[in-house]
Amino acid sequence: MSDYDPFQDNMNGLTLQEAKPKLKKPPLYKVILLNDDFTPMDFVIEILMNFFAMPQDKATQVMLQIHTQGVGVCGTYSKDVAETKVYLVNDYSRAHQHPLLCTMEEA
16 A cells, blocks of 8 residues: 555645736737828818817827828727727728728737
């Protein structure tokens, strides 16, 4: 017969410490509008106000950045929210016959 007893501590004084999972926040994504030569500036401001809840003065600033620099950040969101906003803006733009392109990239 062996000396092993399953109901007795046979760890010889060793204790176990449970490993805590290392959690990290999910990545955020920037939603971006790209400049084109056909979409009216007023339509871009409308998009920024309606889909990104920007006040008119902030929407005008972002629109001018898009116009002069070719790209502008509309906001930073979780992946699902960013994907939804990209889809909604692109769909709305096409429904109004504008080539405005909305994309996203990891922040």
